Amino acid sequence: MDRQDFTHTIRTQMFVDGRFCASGDSRTFAVFNPATGAEIAQVPDATDTDIDEAVTAARRAFEADTWRRLPPSERERLLLRLADLVERNGDELAALETLNQGKLLGFSKMLEVGGSVQWLRYMAGWATKIEGSTVDLSLAFPPGVRYNASTRRVPAGVVAAIVPWNFPLLMAVWKIAPALACGCTVVLKPAEETPLTAIRLAELAHEAGFPPGVFNVVTGQGETAGAALVRHAGVDKVTFTGSTEVGRIIGKQCANDLKRVSLELGGKSPVIVLDDCDPQRAIEGAAGAIFFNHGQVCTAGSRLYVPRARFEEIVEGVAQVARNTVLGSGFDAATQMGPLVSSRHRDKVAGMIAQGRAEGGEIVAGGGDGNRAGYFIEPTVIANAANQPLTVVREEVFGPVLVAMPYDDVEEAIAAANASEYGLGASVWTNQLDRALRVVDAVQAGTVWVNTHNMVDPALPFGGFKASGIGREHGRAIIDAYTETKSVCIAY
Numbered sequence: 001m002d003r004q005d006f007t008h009t010i011r012t013q014m015f016v017d018g019r020f021c022a023s024g025d026s027r028t029f030a031v032f033n034p035a036t037g038a039e040i041a042q043v044p045d046a047t048d049t050d051i052d053e054a055v056t057a058a059r060r061a062f063e064a065d066t067w068r069r070l071p072p073s074e075r076e077r078l079l080l081r082l083a084d085l086v087e088r089n090g091d092e093l094a095a096l097e098t099l100n101q102g103k104l105l106g107f108s109k110m111l112e113v114g115g116s117v118q119w120l121r122y123m124a125g126w127a128t129k130i131e132g133s134t135v136d137l138s139l140a141f142p143p144g145v146r147y148n149a150s151t152r153r154v155p156a157g158v159v160a161a162i163v164p165w166n167f168p169l170l171m172a173v174w175k176i177a178p179a180l181a182c183g184c185t186v187v188l189k190p191a192e193e194t195p196l197t198a199i200r201l202a203e204l205a206h207e208a209g210f211p212p213g214v215f216n217v218v219t220g221q222g223e224t225a226g227a228a229l230v231r232h233a234g235v236d237k238v239t240f241t242g243s244t245e246v247g248r249i250i251g252k253q254c255a256n257d258l259k260r261v262s263l264e265l266g267g268k269s270p271v272i273v274l275d276d277c278d279p280q281r282a283i284e285g286a287a288g289a290i291f292f293n294h295g296q297v298c299t300a301g302s303r304l305y306v307p308r309a310r311f312e313e314i315v316e317g318v319a320q321v322a323r324n325t326v327l328g329s330g331f332d333a334a335t336q337m338g339p340l341v342s343s344r345h346r347d348k349v350a351g352m353i354a355q356g357r358a359e360g361g362e363i364v365a366g367g368g369d370g371n372r373a374g375y376f377i378e379p380t381v382i383a384n385a386a387n388q389p390l391t392v393v394r395e396e397v398f399g400p401v402l403v404a405m406p407y408d409d410v411e412e413a414i415a416a417a418n419a420s421e422y423g424l425g426a427s428v429w430t431n432q433l434d435r436a437l438r439v440v441d442a443v444q445a446g447t448v449w450v451n452t453h454n455m456v457d458p459a460l461p462f463g464g465f466k467a468s469g470i471g472r473e474h475g476r477a478i479i480d481a482y483t484e485t486k487s488v489c490i491a492y
């Protein structure tokens, strides 16, 4: 499918203060269909002035009584209405995502649309359940005076939300749904590669009845529009999902401005197979952990640790899965893996595979581009039988590239798994509960899965240890991210 086959209108403007708008100087940039390399749209390249207008609109909407002082049940109702609209327009949104991002249409429907609806409904429920506590004070002065003290959770204010391109619609919803539930207003900047579903989401929020300025979308480059948004004095809270490299830049700026910040960053997640695990289950689990969404997953299981006696069998099994994977357009029902998101990213991943080979890794499967137009990389398995310190073991690839390493005892596997600057996700594969729990205890990661990988749920907190981030999304934990605690002390 190409631009002309997409029968819906593609919205290509920013959405600020309840209206579509171009950038102030009318500059635009192109977005592409990664399966073909064809241009599908031009969207505004926001200037500092555009960012200022969007933040000003969000500030105005925050200060007005039309959002944060709405009865929480009204905010809940609007979020539920948005969920219904996303569901009702699901086929269009899914096709738009596949056209712009390249993922399989089935995953766009199930995860981008289905996940967004699920998160919107879950977070809508929180709007009416935000609560503080009463506190008994020990103050004994002045004599005879008593105190009544309590805490309240109040909205953090104007939120700048910056998201990546791997799950464009879902990542946007992970930010906006809880922020809006808490009474914040939002300026969202989608990734430059994948802005189209975020623009449509803002339009649907408008249709749902969100007041102007409550939810705005600006499009633009990270170093310009993104940076201007982060440093804008009208922003109270920055929530960022993206690379650790950019997370450090944003964290530094927010520290300087004393802005609240949440960072969901990169990963290099280990998959640890124990020797009692059925080999076929290990093979399917390891392949799913790395190849899902073409490896463009922050928790992708990119390091595989296998008992030495099973190494060849399991690595060859995952390699077979890779070799048998059908590459193609996400719209083709026969396709099992689509393209990477951009030519730049494809070149980066190809470069890291070449470096892995040059440093002594053995390419057991894949490594090429599948001889296709578009931004394809074959699912790739690199055997690192000698446990060499390959760059591809250390650095995040964010593509369908697995490096497999043998180990002799579990302690060694755990030490290797933890020898990473990242700590986002990890999985262990075994039938023995006690052994699973010992690995769960020892692995440094925000989420540890047992006999599964990459599973997320709106009720389960998610985030990183170490360089994988600061803060947690989802569940009750998310309320802390979008509210401040206000203590109230009454003398009587």
Ligand code: NAD
Pocket (backbone or CB within 6 Å): 162, 163, 164, 165, 166, 189, 190, 191, 192, 220, 221, 222, 223, 224, 225, 226, 227, 228, 230, 241, 242, 243, 244, 246, 247, 249, 250, 264, 265, 266, 267, 297, 298, 299, 396, 398, 424, 463, 464, 468, 469
């Ligand atoms: P990226 O860091 O290059 O870009 C992410 C967003 O930041 C984009 O919108 C970009 O425009 C913006 N940006 C870039 N430079 C900026 C700057 N100086 N100031 C403000 N904004 C700026 O990341 P990416 O390549 O789009 O996404 C891939 C990365 O995201 C991977 O590292 C992946 O692990 C990570 N990720 C993490 C999670 C998580 O929950 N931990 C989820 C998904 C993706």
